Amino acid sequence: SPERVPTSVTGLRQADNRRAWMEPLWRSAYLISTNAAQSAWETSSTVLPGSILWGNPKRPYLRYNAGRTRSSNNDAIESSALGRLRLLFEENLEDIVLGPGDVLIVNNYRLCHARRSFRPRFDGTDRWLMRLVAYRDPSVVAALIHDVGYPTLGADQFS
Numbered sequence: 001s002p003e004r005v006p007t008s009v010t011g012l013r014q015a016d017n018r019r020a021w022m023e024p025l026w027r028s029a030y031l032i033s034t035n036a037a038q039s040a041w042e043t044s045s046t047v048l049p050g051s052i053l054w055g056n057p058k059r060p061y062l063r064y065n066a067g068r069t070r071s072s073n074n075d076a077i078e079s080s081a082l083g084r085l086r087l088l089f090e091e092n093l094e095d096i097v098l099g100p101g102d103v104l105i106v107n108n109y110r111l112c113h114a115r116r117s118f119r120p121r122f123d124g125t126d127r128w129l130m131r132l133v134a135y136r137d138p139s140v141v142a143a144l145i146h147d148v149g150y151p152t153l154g155a156d157q158f159s
Contacts, residue, residue: 002125003118003126004097005097005115005116005118006095006096006097006115006116007095007096007097007098007104007113007114007115007116008093008094008095008096008113008114008115008116009093009094009096009104009106009111009112009113010089010090010092010093010094010111010112010113011062011089011092011110011111011112012060012062012088012092012110013092014058014059016088016092017057017058017059017060021080021081021084022053022081022084022085023081024075024077024078024080024081025051025052025053025081025082025085026051026052026053026054026060027051027078028049028050028051029049029051029071029072029073029075029078030049030050030051030052030069030070030071030072030078030082031048031049031069031070031071031072032050032052032063032064032065032068032069033065033068033069034065034068049072050063051063052064052069052082052085061109061110062109062110062112063109064085064089064112065112066086066089066112066114069082070082089112095116
């Protein structure tokens with residue numbers, strides 16, 4: 001990125017996990033849709049209510065999309081917790097500028113990530129990003145990626 005457009009990352013810090021207002025985020029009461037770029041993967045059967053936080057309370061996993069997460073039943077307490085989480089993520093936000101040859105690996109179960117906006121020139125020098133998606137069990141997404149248009153590896157190719 002000649003413009004040095006940063007990638008932003010945020011998540012929970014260890015001290016954040018003890019906040020009482022986070023309790024509703026553990027409920028299976030949130031709809032979390034995929035990014036617009038992955039909308040082909042999304043169907044009414046894949047967007048089911050789930051929790052934002054799960055796993056070990058001392059170091060929870062998270063599932064969150066800043067623009068596409070909402071309370072499934074518009075509950076005021078759940079919506080308030082979601083709003084506070086958004087503010088906390090803004091507070092914890094860090095920008096990382098990648099240079100040629102740099103690699104940033106993000107565990108989507110621990111961090112949220114985005115790119116800052118920029119004005120593209122469309123001259124071949126704009127920010128260029130290679131994306132790699134890795135799953136422990138490729139069969140989890142096999143049915144979702146049949147029409148994506150890029151090569152994928154199946155479980156049988158790992159033996």
